[in-house]
Amino acid sequence: MTNMYCSKGHENPAGSRFCLQCGEKILESPVNYGIQPGQTLGDRYVIVRQLGQGGFGRTYLAQDINRFRETCVLKEFFPQVQTPYVVQKAEELFQREATVLYKLQHPQIPRFRELLKINLQGKEYLFLVQDYVDGETYNSLLQTRQQQGLRFTELEVQQLLLQILPVLEYIHSLGVIHRDISPDNLMLRRDDQLPILIDFGGVKQVAATVASQYYQSGAITSPPSATLLGKVGFSPPEQMQTGLVFPHSDLYALAVTMLVLLTGKQPQDLIDTYNLSWQWRREVSLSPTLGQVLDRMLSPLAVQRYQSASQVLAALNPQPVSYPATQPPTSATIAFSPPITPISAPPPVSQPSSSGGGLKVFFMTILLTIGAVFGWWLLPKGGKEINVIKTRPTPTPTVTTDPLANYSPEERRRKEKLSDRRQQLGINYDFYVKLINQVFREKDPSLKGRILSDRPEDENLRRQWDQTATQVLEKLAILSDRSRRRLGLYTAADRDRWKVEVNQINVGSRSLYDLGDAAFFSNFPEQRDQNFINQPIGQVWHGFVSDKLIAILAGSAFEKIVFDAGAISKTVSGSLQPGGGKVFIAGLAKEQNMEVKLEANANVLLSIYSPSGKIVFLEDSQQRTLSKTLPETGFYEFVVVSTASESVDYQLTLTAESPPEPEPTPTETPTPTSN
Numbered sequence: 001m002t003n004m005y006c007s008k009g010h011e012n013p014a015g016s017r018f019c020l021q022c023g024e025k026i027l028e029s030p031v032n033y034g035i036q037p038g039q040t041l042g043d044r045y046v047i048v049r050q051l052g053q054g055g056f057g058r059t060y061l062a063q064d065i066n067r068f069r070e071t072c073v074l075k076e077f078f079p080q081v082q083t084p085y086v087v088q089k090a091e092e093l094f095q096r097e098a099t100v101l102y103k104l105q106h107p108q109i110p111r112f113r114e115l116l117k118i119n120l121q122g123k124e125y126l127f128l129v130q131d132y133v134d135g136e137t138y139n140s141l142l143q144t145r146q147q148q149g150l151r152f153t154e155l156e157v158q159q160l161l162l163q164i165l166p167v168l169e170y171i172h173s174l175g176v177i178h179r180d181i182s183p184d185n186l187m188l189r190r191d192d193q194l195p196i197l198i199d200f201g202g203v204k205q206v207a208a209t210v211a212s213q214y215y216q217s218g219a220i221t222s223p224p225s226a227t228l229l230g231k232v233g234f235s236p237p238e239q240m241q242t243g244l245v246f247p248h249s250d251l252y253a254l255a256v257t258m259l260v261l262l263t264g265k266q267p268q269d270l271i272d273t274y275n276l277s278w279q280w281r282r283e284v285s286l287s288p289t290l291g292q293v294l295d296r297m298l299s300p301l302a303v304q305r306y307q308s309a310s311q312v313l314a315a316l317n318p319q320p321v322s323y324p325a326t327q328p329p330t331s332a333t334i335a336f337s338p339p340i341t342p343i344s345a346p347p348p349v350s351q352p353s354s355s356g357g358g359l360k361v362f363f364m365t366i367l368l369t370i371g372a373v374f375g376w377w378l379l380p381k382g383g384k385e386i387n388v389i390k391t392r393p394t395p396t397p398t399v400t401t402d403p404l405a406n407y408s409p410e411e412r413r414r415k416e417k418l419s420d421r422r423q424q425l426g427i428n429y430d431f432y433v434k435l436i437n438q439v440f441r442e443k444d445p446s447l448k449g450r451i452l453s454d455r456p457e458d459e460n461l462r463r464q465w466d467q468t469a470t471q472v473l474e475k476l477a478i479l480s481d482r483s484r485r486r487l488g489l490y491t492a493a494d495r496d497r498w499k500v501e502v503n504q505i506n507v508g509s510r511s512l513y514d515l516g517d518a519a520f521f522s523n524f525p526e527q528r529d530q531n532f533i534n535q536p537i538g539q540v541w542h543g544f545v546s547d548k549l550i551a552i553l554a555g556s557a558f559e560k561i562v563f564d565a566g567a568i569s570k571t572v573s574g575s576l577q578p579g580g581g582k583v584f585i586a587g588l589a590k591e592q593n594m595e596v597k598l599e600a601n602a603n604v605l606l607s608i609y610s611p612s613g614k615i616v617f618l619e620d621s622q623q624r625t626l627s628k629t630l631p632e633t634g635f636y637e638f639v640v641v642s643t644a645s646e647s648v649d650y651q652l653t654l655t656a657e658s659p660p661e662p663e664p665t666p667t668e669t670p671t672p673t674s675n
Contacts, residue, residue, distance in 0.1 A: 035060060035076075035120070042116050045074060045129065061132060064113075070500065071132040072113060076125060091117065094126050101128070101200065103174055105550075107486075107494050108167045108196050111501070131500075133198060135190050139183035142261055152261040154286055160186075161258065161316060164195045166485060168254070169309035172247040176200070179245050181253035182234045183260055192491040233267025237276060238302060248297075248305040251312060255297035262286070276300040289316070406454045414466050421473050426481060431488030435536040436469045442526065443468065475523045476540065480550070483543035490542035498549050506585050506635040507552060508613045514620070515557060515581040516545030518605075518641035522579025552583060561586040561638075561654055573651040576604065581641035588656050590633045595655040596626045603644035609637040629659075 035058075039047045045062040048071075052059045057076035063069040077094065094115055101112035113129040138160075145151055152160075164186065171178065178185075178200055187196040232240065236252040239245050256267050263270060263283040270280050278298050281291070293315050299305045306312045407415070422432055441448050452458050452465065476484055499509040520541045521528050532538045551557035561584050563570050572584060588594060598606050608617035608626060611634025617626055620641075630636070642648050 040065070041074070041127070042118055045072070045116070047074075062129075067500065067503065071134075073110070073130050073132050074116070075128040075130070077127070091126060094128070098128065100176055101130075104171060104176065104200075105501075105553075106167060106170050107497060108164070108194055109171070110196065110198055111497070131497075133187050133189055133196050135187040135196065137184050138186045138188065138195075138257070138261060141188060142183060142264065146264050151264045151284075154262070154284075154290060157258050157262055158290060158316065160195055160261075161254075162313070164197065164254070165309040165313050165316075167195075167197050168247070168250055169313070170482070171197075172250070172309060177245040177247065178250050178253075179235070179239070180231065181250055181257055182231050183257055186257065189493070192493045194489075233271070236302065237300060246302070246307075247309065248302055248307055251297045251306055251309065255294045258294060259284075259298075408459075411459070411462065411466075414463075418466060418469050418473070421470075425473060425477060426485045427473075427476060428485075428488045431536065431539065432469075435487075435540070436465065436472060438536045439472055440465050440468045476543075478519075478523065479540075479543045480547050483546045486546065487539045487543055488536075490539050490546075494542060494546070498545065501549060502552060505553070505558065506611075507558065507583055508609060508637060510609055510613060511583045511607070511637045511639045512545060512549060512552060514607055514639045514641055515548040515552070515583065516541065518581045518643065519544040519548065519579040522643070548581075557581065558583050558585075560584070563656075568657045569653060569655040571651060571653045573649070575647050575649050576640065576642035576644075577647055578642060578645050581639060584638040584640075584652065584654075585635040586638070586654055586656070587635050588630055588633070589658070590630055592630045592656045592658055594626075594628050594630050594636070596638065597653045597655075598624045598640065598650065599653075600624075600640070600650035601644070601648055603642055603648055604650050605641050605643060607637075607639040607641075609639075611635050630656075 035041070035047050035050075037047050037049050041047065041062070044064060044066050046065055046069075048061040048063060050058055051061050051073065059076065060074045062072055062074050064072050098112065098115040104112065110131040110133055113131070116125075116127040116129055118125050118127070142152065168178070178197065180199060181197075185197065185199045187198055188194075189196050231253075234253045234256045236249050239249050259270055259278070259280050260266065263280060265283055270283065271278050277300075278295070280294075286294070293306075293312060296315075297305055297312065306315070422429070447461075450461075452461055454462075476487075495509070498512060502509060502512050523544075524537065524540070527537060527541075532541065548557060557580075559572060559582065561570050561572060570586075574582065576582070596606075596608060598604070602622055605620045605622065606624070607619045607621065609615070610617070611632050615631060617628060638652065638654070640650055640652060
């Protein structure tokens with residue numbers, strides 16, 4: 001059972017009625033028994049159950065009744081010592097931490113909702129409210145595997161690194177250091193199987209800082225042991241000794257985490273505590289590339305580590321030699337990753353152009369090498385040749401390692417330029433090939449199933465493919481860097497998250513999609529009326545929607561219409577770039593008479609939605625006026641988007657007035673009677 005505490009913070013055995021140190025009566029308060037399921041906090045969060053407990057509070061699973069009962073997590077800070085100083089200082093630091101967490105908008109980081117302060121039974125509570133992640137920690141996954149005699153494989157760990165390093169690159173670009181990476185703080189989300197980075201150490205940091213300042217203030221002369229920011233063995237030496245953290249501090253902890261998953265051992269079992277050297281090779285054998293990367297991430301000297309997540313990504317994932325157009329390999333390079341030919345064909349035997357072909361080249365190289373080694377073994381020590389029956393030598397197969405070898409200098413330059421542009425934009429190679437294949441085929445349906453080879457007769461088709469790739473890359477350049485790097489990874493979970501985020505500012509997902517559609521169809525008009533969401537091109541649509549979400553949240557594509565005092569009408573105006581759009585909302589009441597007037601050319605479309613989203617007054621319409629008696633109270637949405645090829649102006653006027661009071665029914669005057 002949980003130990004109990006008096007109001008002064010003295011610890012007592014479970015079930016104590018009075019404090020053994022000061023004699024104070026111990027109340028059966030939430031600090032001892034926790035907040036009970038079913039209790040509602042802040043008139044909003046209904047507690048479902050307790051998820052965990054730490055030295056400074058508990059973590060609860062809750063439902064947000066203001067947000068369609070969405071599941072969320074409440075992280076509690078409840079100091080054992082309750083003084084005005086502690087509560088005030090904790091709130092100040094929590095506000096600062098909340099400001100940092102609010103900046104983090106990434107699909108692999110639980111979204112921060114709010115800082116909640118409530119009073120229960122005379123005690124002040126502070127909660128960080130975040131999205132709930134439905135999944136399992138990697139520590140739990142590892143324990144399950146160990147029960148089966150298994151561990152994580154090198155392939156799984158490498159994939160995990162490639163999926164989580166961009167998240168670290170993102171938070172580090174904002175000046176945020178996680179400080180506490182470990183298998184406990186990485187989760188595998190169930191719906192999309194992506195790793196999620198959780199628990200940014202906010203509660204621990206605030207608690208430790210409050211405790212430190214409280215004891216330094218002289219209120220208590222014998223502080224308890226300090227709270228470390230980070231886990232022993234996972235955090236680098238300088239972090240544990242000085243508390244200073246940098247991006248390479250997170251990279252160190254990430255490397256330790258990978259070793260724990262690979263070996264099933266804890267850090268103290270893998271490191272020589274005398275010289276701080278890691279001895280993981282006695283537990284697991286890794287490829288040279290991954291082994292060298294982990295060694296550098298784990299260097300005891302900070303200056304010798306990778307200094308950014310992007311450097312680790314580059315070391316793990318060097319550009320493969322593949323079609324179309326990567327840098328030609330040197331004579332000693334063999335392309336183990338086979339060329340991925342767009343609309344590809346069985347190439348000549350010497351040209352690896354499919355997965356099987358690449359493996360044949362690989363195994364042929366191994367066999368030739370083994371043959372050479374055994375050839376040396378056939379020589380006696382003196383070096384004299386053994387007498388054998390001489391036969392006509394079999395020609396050595398020629399293995400072409402340059403995927404561009406059969407192309408003209410002009411085509412080589414073209415493909416190399418394409419490769420440079422793709423890498424500059426940060427677009428995943430495999431996704432890029434699938435996307436261009438789709439767009440290329442859709443331009444000429446007769447090419448469906450057609451195979452392109454590297455032979456001269458297909459040179460014209462290859463030129464057309466490259467032209468398509470050039471055009472598509474320039475259209476993708478419009479997207480933000482963040483959205484481009486996510487291409488190929490978007491899922492329905494992203495759309496669910498976007499809906500929640502715009503709902504917070506009273507905007508519906510339909511309005512968000514209107515803006516995304518306008519931008520997407522402006523660049524890919526051939527996709528209109530097509531079922532593209534699960535195609536490679538659908539990932540591009542997700543990228544445009546993601547950028548529009550950021551624009552709405554930032555206010556550049558969103559505005560709240562507020563009538564001036566005493567006014568019943570408001571006019572807003574502006575300019576829309578090609579494919580541009582803007583969402584307006586206005587709080588209106590049921591039974592009001594609403595009139596909407598849009599002044600713009602025919603290339604500006606108007607949509608109007610009710611607060612619940614159940615009523616669509618207009619959608620992508622060229623209609624310019626609308627008069628309605630409103631059926632609901634709430635925020636109505638007005639969306640204007642442009643289908644023009646140049647900038648267009650618009651002016652939107654909204655009028656809303658309450659219906660006139662009904663005329664009073666005349667009271668019948670009784671007719672006087674004569675006596």
